[in-house]
Amino acid sequence: xxxxxxxxxxxxxxxxxxxxxxxxxxxxxxxxxxxxxxxxxxxxxxxxxxxxxxxxxxxxxxxxxxxxxxxxxxxxxxxxxxxxxxxxxxxxxxxxxxxxxxxxxxxxxxxxxxxxxxxxxxxxxxxxxxxxxxxxxxxxxxxxxxxxxxxxxxxxxxxxxxxxxxxxxxxxxxxxxxxxxxxxxxxxxxxxxxxxxxxxxxxxxxxxxxxxxxxxxxxxxxxxxxxxxxxxxxxxxxxxxxxxxxxx
Amino acid sequence: xxxxxxxxxxxxxxxxxxxxxxxxxxxxxxxxxxxxxxxxxxxxxxxxxxxxxxxxxxxxxxxxxxxxxxxxxxxxx
Numbered sequence: 001x002x003x004x005x006x007x008x009x010x011x012x013x014x015x016x017x018x019x020x021x022x023x024x025x026x027x028x029x030x031x032x033x034x035x036x037x038x039x040x041x042x043x044x045x046x047x048x049x050x051x052x053x054x055x056x057x058x059x060x061x062x063x064x065x066x067x068x069x070x071x072x073x074x075x076x077x078x079x080x081x082x083x084x085x086x087x088x089x090x091x092x093x094x095x096x097x098x099x100x101x102x103x104x105x106x107x108x109x110x111x112x113x114x115x116x117x118x119x120x121x122x123x124x125x126x127x128x129x130x131x132x133x134x135x136x137x138x139x140x141x142x143x144x145x146x147x148x149x150x151x152x153x154x155x156x157x158x159x160x161x162x163x164x165x166x167x168x169x170x171x172x173x174x175x176x177x178x179x180x181x182x183x184x185x186x187x188x189x190x191x192x193x194x195x196x197x198x199x200x201x202x203x204x205x206x207x208x209x210x211x212x213x214x215x216x217x218x219x220x221x222x223x224x225x226x227x228x229x230x231x232x233x234x235x236x237x238x239x240x241x242x243x244x245x246x247x248x
Numbered sequence: 249x250x251x252x253x254x255x256x257x258x259x260x261x262x263x264x265x266x267x268x269x270x271x272x273x274x275x276x277x278x279x280x281x282x283x284x285x286x287x288x289x290x291x292x293x294x295x296x297x298x299x300x301x302x303x304x305x306x307x308x309x310x311x312x313x314x315x316x317x318x319x320x321x322x323x324x325x
Contacts, residue, residue, distance in 0.1 A: 041271070051260075052267060059270055060270065098281065102278065102281050106274050109269075110270040225289060226289055239296075246293060246294065
């Protein structure tokens, strides 16, 4: 496996690989999101208790689970960069942070907009909501640290340490609905064994989830590419590339 | 299809404001992120190009100065 992975530790190879991956990912993301969102908004049945407000579920839950998933991926990248000094891992962690922050913000906003009609309040300081808010602050801290130092290696180290310390928040978010009495409902989809959801609600959710995940992939690839260029600006291959792409 | 008319679809059984607020902000945030990430590529390339031009100019200036010094030295000798 290492032999196979090794060439991807080269920034130039990674850059071109990302470039080749991008159109495929983009098309797939567009297809899945279009099908998923039309299905979720038009064809999925309304909930028998929550009515059509239930449709918020189809963005809220993918956004929330992706906000945690991206953080976890970022933590793995940060770990690799701290332990093995992989510079590309640093670049990928820096590429992931803003995407994760955006999805955390989406989870919080859609959650609020769902909470208002269902719970009667935009916000409560309950375990799930508060820990998700802390996740947003962690992301913002990581982004700030990445841009706080001129030296990208130093910035990566500082941001990486914050990322790893913040990992403790992920299980807290995940299990907050089981550990504490919260206003937030328990999980419906990821229950081990059978999800406690009707199939005609579950399928559009799965399509939406895949669509959002692919979109995350697209945006991370776009940002990863930028990070590679910014970090390798004095390399000959970047100089060549800049000459051909300048002010196109 | 769960809705019989377009206005019913917009109304979302009375929850229209909340549903469209959610989908709207999601679309807004994600499209902003997507566009700015995409635009960042050209921006970085232009920045690097500018830095390269500046470096090239500095190098040229240094060489010209060196030549001038050399020629002055030749004259004084």
